[in-house]
Amino acid sequence: SQTIHQWPATLVQPVGSPLSLECTVEGTSNPNLYWYRQAAGRGLQLLFYSVGIGQISSEVPQNLSASRPQDRQFILSSKKLLLSDSGFYLCAWSLGARGAFFGQGTRLTVV
Amino acid sequence: GQQLNQSPQSMFIQEGEDVSMNCTSSSIFNTWLWYKQDPGEGPVLLIALYKAGELTSNGRLTAQFGITRKDSFLNISASIPSDVGIYFCAGQRGADGLTFGKGTHLIIQP
Numbered sequence: 001s002q003t004i005h006q007w008p009a010t011l012v013q014p015v016g017s018p019l020s021l022e023c024t025v026e027g028t029s030n031p032n033l034y035w036y037r038q039a040a041g042r043g044l045q046l047l048f049y050s051v052g053i054g055q056i057s058s059e060v061p062q063n064l065s066a067s068r069p070q071d072r073q074f075i076l077s078s079k080k081l082l083l084s085d086s087g088f089y090l091c092a093w094s095l096g097a098r099g100a101f102f103g104q105g106t107r108l109t110v111v
Numbered sequence: 112g113q114q115l116n117q118s119p120q121s122m123f124i125q126e127g128e129d130v131s132m133n134c135t136s137s138s139i140f141n142t143w144l145w146y147k148q149d150p151g152e153g154p155v156l157l158i159a160l161y162k163a164g165e166l167t168s169n170g171r172l173t174a175q176f177g178i179t180r181k182d183s184f185l186n187i188s189a190s191i192p193s194d195v196g197i198y199f200c201a202g203q204r205g206a207d208g209l210t211f212g213k214g215t216h217l218i219i220q221p
Binding site for chain 2: 057090092
């Protein structure tokens with residue numbers, strides 16, 4: 001069966017520091033991968049999606065970037081965090097248009 | 112980006128009551144999905160609908176994919192305390208991600 005792992009679960013970072021969140025999927029090949037951000041317990045906003053290694057599409061211009069160095073690995077990064085980057089970040093995977101499956105999320109607080 | 116119109120925003124109900132929520136969109140989706148999210152957790156997929164007109168059940172949950180492909184509803188029968196949480200609808204066209212509603216916050220009063 002497929003599983004998705006996302007870490008860390010919580011993170012407190014100072015303004016201006018770098019960020020790296022990692023997500024890996026097991027039990028499937030060539031999944032579509034996604035990063036979402038959720039503010040205030042509502043409304044998931046798509047940040048990035050990837051249909052293959054090295055292929056990244058950005059939905060919202062911002063202070064973040066994403067990379068997919070391996071088939072089942074998706075990384076969300078920032079060189080310098082802003083206060084507005086605080087939120088709940090969720091990684092997800094899908095195969096075609098069959099629904100998406102989410103990780104447990106990372107609560108990021110920028111102080 | 113586009114968001115789905117999900118209603119109601121919140122529901123305060125008594126345990127044992129039935130619940131109904133719906134989503135509408137101005138554009139067509141190939142797949143409609145319903146998720147439940149508990150505090151501090153990722154959304155969990157409850158029901159996936161793949162064909163216009165499809166009616167699907169998962170225990171006490173029933174959902175339908177609208178004929179026009181622009182809407183969907185979710186019903187929960189005989190609510191229990193563990194049904195508390197935020198329910199999201201989502202539409203999917205292909206590989207480019209899901210479009211989400213803003214959620215329905217379900218609160219159950221004993």
